[in-house]
Structure formats: C-alpha cells, structure tokens
Amino acid sequence: MKEQDKWLDERIRRGIQAWSPELPKSLDQELNQRMAAGKQLKDNKTKSGVLGKWAAIAAALILGVILLMPLFRTDSTEMINLAKFPKVQNPFIAPPALAITVPKMPITVPSGKRLAPIVPSYSPENSVSKPRQLDIIMNIPDKNITIVWTQLEDFDLLSRKRKGNGL
Amino acid sequence: MGMQMPDETTDQRQGEVSQSFWDLFVPHRQSLYAFIKKSLNYSEDADDIFQESVIRALRYFSGYHADHPFRSWLYSIAHNELKKQYKSLSSMSMALPEDICLKDVVNETDPLLIEEVRRLHELAMELKNAWREVFFLYYQDGFNVEEIAMMTNRSGGHVKFILNRIRKAVKVRLGEKP
Numbered sequence: 001m002k003e004q005d006k007w008l009d010e011r012i013r014r015g016i017q018a019w020s021p022e023l024p025k026s027l028d029q030e031l032n033q034r035m036a037a038g039k040q041l042k043d044n045k046t047k048s049g050v051l052g053k054w055a056a057i058a059a060a061l062i063l064g065v066i067l068l069m070p071l072f073r074t075d076s077t078e079m080i081n082l083a084k085f086p087k088v089q090n091p092f093i094a095p096p097a098l099a100i101t102v103p104k105m106p107i108t109v110p111s112g113k114r115l116a117p118i119v120p121s122y123s124p125e126n127s128v129s130k131p132r133q134l135d136i137i138m139n140i141p142d143k144n145i146t147i148v149w150t151q152l153e154d155f156d157l158l159s160r161k162r163k164g165n166g167l
Numbered sequence: 168m169g170m171q172m173p174d175e176t177t178d179q180r181q182g183e184v185s186q187s188f189w190d191l192f193v194p195h196r197q198s199l200y201a202f203i204k205k206s207l208n209y210s211e212d213a214d215d216i217f218q219e220s221v222i223r224a225l226r227y228f229s230g231y232h233a234d235h236p237f238r239s240w241l242y243s244i245a246h247n248e249l250k251k252q253y254k255s256l257s258s259m260s261m262a263l264p265e266d267i268c269l270k271d272v273v274n275e276t277d278p279l280l281i282e283e284v285r286r287l288h289e290l291a292m293e294l295k296n297a298w299r300e301v302f303f304l305y306y307q308d309g310f311n312v313e314e315i316a317m318m319t320n321r322s323g324g325h326v327k328f329i330l331n332r333i334r335k336a337v338k339v340r341l342g343e344k345p
Contacts, residue, residue, distance in 0.1 A: 005334060009334075011283075011341075012306050014280075015283045015288075016284075016303070016306040017306070019288070020197075020198075020204075021200070021201055021205070022200075024214065027200070027214060027217065027218070031221070035186075035189040
C-alpha cells in the first residue's frame with residue numbers, strides 16, 4: 001500500500017469512527033434481560049446439577065443392587081456354572097441313574113444362549129417321557145450327570161434318534 | 168418490538184451456552200449495532216436486523232469454534248442477515264441522522280473534522296450495499312482484508328479492489344487529487 005494511501009486510510013478511519021449511532025436503550029434493556037435470563041438458567045443448572053449428581057448415584061446404586069441380587073439369592077437349588085462344564089460330547093447319551101435338579105433361574109449356556117429350564121427335575125424315569133422340550137444336553141462326567149434343557153420342536157427329533165440308536 | 172429468543176427454559180444446558188454467548192457478545196454489541204445501522208443507511212429496519220443477528224448467533228452458538236475469533240463469526244452472521252435485507256428492501260433512507268456531527272464527535276470544536284465526518288458518511292451512503300459493508304468493516308471495525316474476505320465470501324483481491332475504488336472516491340469527495 002502506498003504511503004499516501006496509508007495516510008488517507010487513517011484519515012477515513014478517524015472520520016468514520018468519530019461518530020456511530022448508539023444502541024437504542026430499549027434494545028439494550030432487552031439484551032440485558034436476556035443476559036440475566038441466561039445467567040439464571042446457568043445458576044439453576046448448577047443447583048440442579050448438584051442434585052442430579054446425587055440422583056444419578058442413587059439410581060446407579062439401585063440398579064446395581066437389582067442386577068447383583070440374583071447372585072446373592074438363597075435358593076435350595078444349587079447354581080450350576082455351565083461354563084465350567086465340558087462341551088456336549090454325545091447328545092444322545094443314555095440318561096444316568098442319578099436324578100438331578102436343574103436350577104430354577106434362567107441360565108446362560110456357553111454359546112451365549114439364555115435358557116429358562118422348563119423341567120424342574122430330571123431323572124432317568126421321566127427323561128424320555130417328561131421332557132417336553134429339548135435344547136441342549138450336557139454331560140458332567142465326574143458326577144455322571146446329564147442335564148437336559150429342552151425346546152419343544154426338537155424333542156420329537158431326539159426321541160426318534162434315540163430310538164434309532166437303540167437308546 | 169420484543170426479541171423473540173428461543174425458549175431457553177426447556178433446556179438447562181442452553182443456560183450455560185447462553186451465558187457463554189452473552190459473555191462474548193457484550194463487548195461487541197455497540198459496534199455491531201453501529202455496523203448494521205450504517206450498512207443499512209440508518210434505516211429503522213436496522214434494529215430488526217440487529218435483533219435477528221443476535222438471535223441467530225445465539226441459536227447457532229453451539230456450532231461456534233473457539234479457535235476462530237468470535238467477533239468475525241458474529242459479523243459474518245450479521246453480514247448474512249444484511250444480505251437478506253438488501254434483497255427485500257426496496258429503498259433505504261438516504262438522509263443522515265440529525266444528530267450526526269452534533270454530538271458524540273471526538274472534537275466538536277473542530278468544524279473541519281465535523282464537516283469531514285459528515286462527508287465521509289454521506290459518501291458511504293452512496294456506495295453500493297456490498298461496498299458499503301466492506302467500507303465499514305475496514306474503516307470502522309478495523310477488520311483486515313483477509314478477515315473481510317472470509318466474512319463476506321469474497322476473494323482478498325476483490326476486497327482490495329473495492330477498497331481502492333472507495334479510496335479514489337474519498338479523495339474526490341474530500342477535494343484531494345484522485
């Protein structure tokens with residue numbers, strides 16, 4: 001920029017900045033009210049934020065208790081940790097002589113499937129006739145136990161296969 | 168006319184955002200109003216445009232990034248509102264307010280300065296809308312060429328061209344050799 005232009009710019013700037021219309025008082029007042037409203041909202045948020053934090057902690061505690069409750073539930077039925085069991089070796093293994101009681105609580109099998117046992121008890125005598133639904137069979141060799149969780153649509157197939165295998 | 172701001176009571180978070188906005192906005196409210204008023208040739212619609220700019224800035228403040236100057240961002244919004252107004256405005260006032268040069272002038276006792284202030288503002292009123300904006304952004308609000316180019320979606324070269332043309336016009340108006 002030329003030196004002459006710089007001088008001219010300064011002259012224009014001085015002239016233009018020498019006067020400016022003022023913000024009307026009515027507009028200024030409205031802006032002030034809006035600012036005050038904004039501050040009030042912020043203050044309210046701070047107060048409710050403190051309250052909200054405690055509410056969130058309480059809600060988390062309650063939720064935690066609800067979620068952990070099944071673990072501490074006293075039940076005559078022993079909980080069986082299926083993850084510890086070996087995978088199904090032979091789904092058509094002959095029913096053992098020992099009758100067992102399956103857990104009443106819904107369980108999650110190793111495949112991630114969540115099952116609710118429908119047959120409360122299992123014994124060789126009723127293993128074929130009473131289970132109405134078959135889903136999975138697990139063998140517990142050290143206890144010589146077979147646990148059956150069932151799904152209705154598979155039961156007929158299992159029965160046919162058992163007959164075919166001579167079981 | 169009352170300012171129709173967004174319903175802030177429905178969102179607590181907006182209270183904090185709103186407060187941050189006002190903290191940044193307050194120092195610029197007078198200069199922003201003057202810019203809009205002058206860019207619209209002292210039209211009474213300037214008050215509405217000012218309000219609309221503030222509302223829009225508040226509404227979109229959550230999208231503002233602090234790594235950019237707040238003032239440039241605010242003036243960009245005002246520029247967009249002015250552009251809309253230029254399209255809808257059939258005619259703008261072509262008379263300077265009566266109070267110009269009679270009060271608030273730096274040196275009221277200097278008649279030469281008072282006369283020059285009047286001439287410069289009259290010249291600005293005769294400029295095209297877009298040019299007048301550039302004129303005030305540069306000389307009144309002190310933005311540089313790059314900032315003005317970004318705010319008004321022009322190239323830096325175009326802004327320089329406008330300013331050069333304005334300088335020539337000013338020289339003529341003030342009796343200098345162009």
